[in-house]
Amino acid sequence: MTQIFASRYLPEPADPHALSSQPPPRADRPVGVLLINLGTPDHPDAKSIRRYLGEFLSDPRVIEIPQWIWQVILRGFILTRRPQALAPRYKEIWLEDGSPLLVWSQAQAEGIQQRLAASGVPVFVELGMRYGNPSVASAIDKLRNAGCERILVVPMYPQYAASTTATAVDCVAAHVGKMRDQPELRFVKRYHTDPGYIGALAAQVHQYWGRHGTPQRLLLSFHGLPRRTVEQGDPYHRDCMETAILLKERLGPDASRVHVSFQSRFGAEKWLEPYTEPTLREWARQGVTRVDVMCPGFLADCLETREEIQMQCRDAFLEEGGQQFRYLPCLNDDPAWIAGFTDLVKKQLTGWIS
Structure with missing residues (x-):
């Protein structure tokens, strides 16, 4: 039966021993690490923003209402107006090398790669964006082309949410699902209590206050969810x-x-409270004059931190009588965080690397 099957379905090899002599997967192949962040427009213009928002806001994990209703709203109203309104805001925060989110995320990927290489660990690190470029698919393909049979997926969200971490996992699974020879995968779900992460945040606050003095209050502003x-x-x-x-x-x-x-x-529905801007306004009205704000849920500065917090929230606090508003940047390429992030990755690679 086996001979009949082979003769009917397998091509006759030039060398009768060719099929059986193919080398098995090597145990010493490099391991891949895929960092995934949310995404960003390619350029700070309406066309690029429209393309990015179209992909981002079409994700049913992000907007959890029936798509046939939502797509009418998205295509008929939001994408015809919002990109033009957002373009000046993106231009204001854009860095010389591109989008802050991309620049700082890439810096973290490179930092981890350098630290792993220095310790002799055969690991390739790639960055993929859930929406926009570089895509998750292209990053996975790079790791596979580099010979990685095993890939550790690390969403760049310390706190788990279905609209961030879960959709990143979905994206990886969708691309790998098209492959005949799939890599072995591991996923990091969350690291919101990891000592390296908490330690880097605490060190940042201590160092900043050591140089500039303490405020009356420190507001930890996390991204909201419905x-x-x-x-x-x-x-x-x-x-x-x-x-x-x-x-x-x-x-x-x-x-x-x-x-x-x-x-x-x-949108109009109720989100997690208290809300950041109203909180700052109320504090100022109560007589609080000096505040610091940091955004622990963001590993890299982006529109939500540089424009919403540093500009809009700052203006709101000062309008209500506040006198000093200071923003503590995201961890970005902070050496303590790069070291902590690398340690976190190495722990998750246990058994895959020696």
Whole structure:
């Protein structure tokens, strides 16, 4: 039976031993690490922003309403107006080398690659964006072309949410699902309590306050989510609060200065509260004059941190009588964070590398 099957379905090899003599997968092949961040327009113009938003806002994990209704709203209203309105905001925060999110995410990927290479670990690190470029698919293909049979997927979201981490996993699975020879995969779900992450945040605060003095309050502004997503079982809010608790513990006597809020509200429904801008306005009206704001949920500065926080929220606080508003940048290419991120990756590679 086996001979009949072989003769009917397999081509006759020039060398009768060719099929059986193919080398097995090598155990010493390099391992791949795929970092995934949200994404960014390629350029700060309406055309690029429209393309990016079209992909981002078409993800059913991001907008959880029936797509046949949402696509009418998205194509008929949002994509015809919002890209033009966002273009000046993107231009204002754009760096010489491109989008801040891409620049700082790439810096982290390169930093991890360099530290791993210096320790003799045969690992290739690639960055992919869930929406936009470089795509997740292109990053996976690069790792496969480099000979990686095993790939560790690390979403660049310390706190888990279905609209960020889960959709990144979906994207990887969709691309790998098209392959005949699939790589072995591992996924990092969250690292909101990782000592390297918490330590890097605490060190950033201590160093900044050591140079510039302490504020009356420090506001930890996390990206918001619709309240119903948490009520339906998304652990995001719990993850954010656990991060805040651990950071407060590391700040010791200054823990009482720390508060939590949620930003980037979109649409009319209720989101996680308290909201960032209204909180800052209320503080100023209450007589709080000096505040610092940091965004622990973002590993790389982007529109939501550089424009929404540094500009819009700053203006709101000062309008209500505040006197000093300071923004502490994201971890970006901070050496302590690159070291901590590399350690986190190495721990997740246990058993794949010696």
